[in-house]
Structures are given as C-alpha cells and as structure tokens.
Amino acid sequence: MAMAAKLQGVTTHVVMPNSCPEYKKRTVLSYGANLTQCEPAAQDIAQTVRQVQHATGAIFISGAEHPDVISGHGTMGLELLRQVRNLDAVVMPVGTGGMLSGVSVIIKSIRPEIRVYGAEPEVANDAAMSLSSGERCTFSRFPQSIADGLNGNIGTVPWTYIRSNVDDIFTVSEDEIKIAMRLVWERMKLVVEPSGVVGVAAALSDSFKARAGGCKNVAVILSGGNVDLSKLSEFLQM
Amino acid sequence: MAMAAKLQGVTTHVVMPNSCPEYKKRTVLSYGANLTQCEPAAQDIAQTVRQVQHATGAIFISGAEHPDVISGHGTMGLELLRQVRNLDAVVMPVGTGGMLSGVSVIIKSIRPEIRVYGAEPEVANDAAMSLSSGERCTFSRFPQSIADGLNGNIGTVPWTYIRSNVDDIFTVSEDEIKIAMRLVWERMKLVVEPSGVVGVAAALSDSFKARAGGCKNVAVILSGGNVDLSKLSEFLQM
Numbered sequence: 001m002a003m004a005a006k007l008q009g010v011t012t013h014v015v016m017p018n019s020c021p022e023y024k025k026r027t028v029l030s031y032g033a034n035l036t037q038c039e040p041a042a043q044d045i046a047q048t049v050r051q052v053q054h055a056t057g058a059i060f061i062s063g064a065e066h067p068d069v070i071s072g073h074g075t076m077g078l079e080l081l082r083q084v085r086n087l088d089a090v091v092m093p094v095g096t097g098g099m100l101s102g103v104s105v106i107i108k109s110i111r112p113e114i115r116v117y118g119a120e121p122e123v124a125n126d127a128a129m130s131l132s133s134g135e136r137c138t139f140s141r142f143p144q145s146i147a148d149g150l151n152g153n154i155g156t157v158p159w160t161y162i163r164s165n166v167d168d169i170f171t172v173s174e175d176e177i178k179i180a181m182r183l184v185w186e187r188m189k190l191v192v193e194p195s196g197v198v199g200v201a202a203a204l205s206d207s208f209k210a211r212a213g214g215c216k217n218v219a220v221i222l223s224g225g226n227v228d229l230s231k232l233s234e235f236l237q238m
Numbered sequence: 239m240a241m242a243a244k245l246q247g248v249t250t251h252v253v254m255p256n257s258c259p260e261y262k263k264r265t266v267l268s269y270g271a272n273l274t275q276c277e278p279a280a281q282d283i284a285q286t287v288r289q290v291q292h293a294t295g296a297i298f299i300s301g302a303e304h305p306d307v308i309s310g311h312g313t314m315g316l317e318l319l320r321q322v323r324n325l326d327a328v329v330m331p332v333g334t335g336g337m338l339s340g341v342s343v344i345i346k347s348i349r350p351e352i353r354v355y356g357a358e359p360e361v362a363n364d365a366a367m368s369l370s371s372g373e374r375c376t377f378s379r380f381p382q383s384i385a386d387g388l389n390g391n392i393g394t395v396p397w398t399y400i401r402s403n404v405d406d407i408f409t410v411s412e413d414e415i416k417i418a419m420r421l422v423w424e425r426m427k428l429v430v431e432p433s434g435v436v437g438v439a440a441a442l443s444d445s446f447k448a449r450a451g452g453c454k455n456v457a458v459i460l461s462g463g464n465v466d467l468s469k470l471s472e473f474l475q476m
Contacts, residue, residue, distance in 0.1 A: 023424065182467070186261065189463035191427040225427035229420070232470055 001061070002031035013052050015045060019148060021193075021228040040142045042153060064096030064155035073102030080219050081107070087114050089212060092221035093198040094118035094127045094169060095150035097158025099223060104165035115215060118162070118169040119202035121145035121177065127154045127162065128169040146235060147177055149195030149224050168211055170202035177201050182236055184222065194235060196224035239299070240269035251296050253286050257386060259431075261466040278380045280391060302334030302393035311340030318457050319345070325352050327450060330459035331436040332356035332365045332407060333388035335396025337461060342403035353453060356400070356407040357440035359383035359415065365392045365400065366407040384473060385415055387433030387462050406449055408440035415439050420474055422460065432473060434462035 005012035012033040016025060017040035028035055038048035053060055063069060076099070080090060090107060094100040097118075104116040120127050124143035130136045138153040145151055154162070172180075177194050180201035184192050199220040202208055212218075227235070243250035250271040254263060255278035266273055276286035291298055301307060314337070318328060328345060332338040335356075342354040358365050362381035368374045376391040383389055392400070410418075415432050418439035422430050437458040440446055450456075465473070 027424075185429050185467060186265075186465075189429040191423050191429055227424075229423060229470065229474060232467065236467060 001063070002028045002033035006032045011056075011058075013056055013058050015048050015052055017045060017142075019142070019151075021148065021226060021231070023228040024226040027226065040151070042138075062155070064098045064152070065157040066098075067157075070098050070102040070105075070157070070161070073099040074106040075102075076221060077103040077106030077110075081110060084217065084219055086217050087111070087219055088215040088217045089115040089117060090219045090221065091117045091119055091170075091199040091203050091208075093147070093150055093195055093223060094120050094154070094162070095124075095195065096152045097127060097154040097162055099221070100127075100166060101158040101161035103221070105161055108165045115167045115212065116165060117202065117208075117212065118166055119198045120150050120169060120171055121147050121198065122171045122173055124151050125169075125171045128171050130154055130159060131163065131166060131169050134163070145177070145194075146174055147193075147195040147198050149193065149226075150198060170205060170208055170211070172198060172201040172205060176205060178236055180204065190222065191225050191227055192222045193224040193227045196222050239301070240266045240271035243271065244269045249296075251290050251294055253283060253290055255283060255380075257380070257389075259386065259464060259466040259469070262464040265464065278389070279378075280376075300393070302336045302390070303395040304336075305395070308336050308340040308343075308395070308399070311337040312344040313340075314459060315341040315344030315348075319348060322455065322457055324455050325349070325457055326453040326455045327353040327355060328457045328459065329355045329357055329408075329437040329441050329446075331385070331388055331433055331461060332358050332392070332400070333362075333433065334390045335365060335392040335400055337459070338365075338404060339396040339399035341459070343399055346403045353405045353450065354403060355440065355446075355450065356404055357436045358388050358407060358409055359385050359436065360409045360411055362389050363407075363409045366409050368392055368397060369401065369404060369407050372401070383415070383432075384412055385431075385433040385436050387431065387464075388436060408443060408446055408449070410436060410439040410443060414443060416474055418442065428460065429463050429465055430460045431462040431465045434460050 002012055014028050014033045015036050018037045019040040036052050038044045092099055100118045107114050107116050118127055124145045126137050126139055136159040143151045177198055180197040181194055184190055184197050203218055203220050240250055252266050252271045253274050256275045257278040274290050276282045330337055338356045345352050345354050356365055362383045364375050364377055374397040381389045418435040419432055422428055422435050441456055441458050
C-alpha cells in the first residue's frame, strides 16, 4: 500500500498494531507513508483508524475487507491457472482472510474441481473454527503466534466468500512454522516471514496427507517477506 | 554439481576446504555426494583431489578451470542478452574466475560495446591486481573475507579469458559487502551469501560511479545462496 501510494504520488496514512515487527514499520516509513501505531486489539485498531480519518480526511481502505483489495488478491489465482497445468489444490495462509477470499472466488469460478485450502497457526485458528462450525468465530484476546500476520480475526466480508468457496482449513504448530521457514530460506533461498510459510507447513503436515490425499499438484502461496533479521535466530530456535 | 550428479545417477566426490560454511557441507551431503575436506591452501586442495582420484578413479572437474563449467556460466550472459534491452554493463563477483570468464566471453563476442566488470573483496583482490598489472597474481596465504566463495585465487584458464574480455575489476570493503547483503535480504527478499552480493556492493560504490559513470542499465549477477543462518547476525554486524 505504501509503495503503491508513493508511485502514484498519493499521501498515505498507515495504522499498524505496535506488535508488528520493527522492520515492517521502518519499511512503511521508508516508502514515505505516515505511520500511526496502536494496541493490537480489533477495537483499538478501529478506533485509531477513525481518529486518523477524522484528522486527515483520508479514505479508509481495509486490507481485509475492501473489495478492490480482495479482487487484487484474486489475480494470484488467475496467474496460477495460467501458469500451472493439472493443478489439484491451492494452499495459502489465512489471517483476516482477504487473500483466501480473492483467490478462492477466482479458482472456484473458473475451475471448481481444484481444491482451495487455507492454513493458519493452531493458536490463531479462528478461520478453522469458523469453517467447521459454519459461523464466524473471533478471538477477543489477540493470539501470539510467531506468524504475526495471521493473528488478526477473519473479517466479515472475507468470511462470506470463505464459507462458500474454501474446502478445508489446516492448522499448524509453531514448530511446524519454524521448520517450514528454515526449509524455504535454506533451499528455496527466499526470505519469507513466518506468516508467509504457513501454507508450506500445512502442505507438509500429516493432516494434509490424510485430508487432502488425492492431491498431487499442489500450489502453495508464499506471502509476506517482512522479517526482522535481528530476530531470525529466535524464529528458527525450537 | 552434487545435485546434477544425483539427478543423473552418477557418484560424485566433492573436495571442499574446511573453511567452507557448515551449511554448504550439509547441503552437498544431503544431495548424496561424498565429501572430503582439506586445508584451504591451493596445494592442499590439489593434493586432496589427486588422492581422491587415485582412490576412486573419478574424473576431475575443476569448478574454476573446466571448459564445460565455464561454458555453462556463459549461458547467464546469453540469458541476460535475451532478457534485457539496452544493457550498458554487467557486474559479477570474481573468485577463481569461472563465471566471469564464461559471461565475459559471451557478452564480448555478441555485444562488445557492453562493459563487463568483476567485483571482489579488497582483502582478496588478486583479480584486480592481475588485471592492472597484466600478469596473474595469486595469494600464497588464503584471504579471510566474509565472502568466503571469493577467497580462492584466480585460475590460469579463467585468467586468459578475463585479461582480454573484462573492462575493469572493482574491490569492496567487508562493510560494503554486509550493507549490500542486508539490502538484498530486506528489500529483494532473496537469501544470497556474502560472496553473491559483492557485485551489488560494487555497483553501489563511489568508485563504480567514478569509473563506470556512463552506465545506466547495469545488470548485477547474484550468485550463491549458501548461508549458515546461525551465522547471519555475525554477517550483518558492523
């Protein structure tokens, strides 16, 4: 968002929970955005957004709920369909759910036989609980997974798409996230943040083998490379 | 080499100086190669290679000197010419010189007006000294740059290509290497080893601006992603 606004010459105000990594804050600032920090609870974020809007007259673009953001995420689904033949399944992280919404709508509209799976930390399993119960579940206390991008609750707009388009949601342990992260860094040579490798962790899990058994060609979306390198040893320690 | 041999079902023996990162050794072993370690001096490496050949009957493929390896490196030059229009210069790390040889031969054969530059650590500046003196210079004591892949002396075969095809060789400090590494990791999201970012460090240096001033479209080759993640904080510390 910060980079897009910079390229378009638009002033941006970013509201970010203070639990976000320092590096993510520095990056947003370096692209010229104005940064306002707040407590990580949903009501604190909403209140801070309202304050910033009131003070600046800015338009609110929700990373989870805005239809244009969800449509933009959907283009990843189009790219996958163009680039990969014989795709059996797509797995991706689910936090507030915008990416899973957009990609699942595209995939299910064009190739409904391809399975669409979400992946999230066990300690932040609101999407999995929602899908299994059929009702949107939320945490009142912010979870504390190292996959910090997935600690937010699933949004109301994403939930309407996810409930009807997503086949299953897998949960992974903190250790499984760390193992996947080391694998992606050491062998794929890609800097991906803990949240970004949760789909890899899910695809490698025993429960994936059990519940998504028939899938041979599985695409995994790696999303997010905001890693505080000074905390890397902590991320990889088990 | 280890992975190529595995894919072809060929037994490989890799001789590696014990100064190489542990992670690089683990990777070679994980691809099924047999690993023999030795002291890092050139004569120790040569003697160990002879012993392994004598014991196993293996054919020796020098990473620096073998014509097929140099030709293989050259394909990077072909890819660059195909993918980038209006290329003014190519910059890449130079250690034993195989990559710089192969790429420079291709570029100068097809588009001689494109400048070809090498980059190496100040403390391992044998290629720069060779090019400026016109005679191949070598270190008798192994240099100790964090860019460990560039500590070896320039080979005799590469030297014959480099002397006639390379326009200039830039040297960079250890701190410049660390700054380039952080930049590549944090902003390009790529895991590249210290040796692999030396071309980036050179392209960002004041001496590059001074000596390669007219170059607007500069390609930098990032080569090598063997990083011991447990040593990352050491690599990034200044």
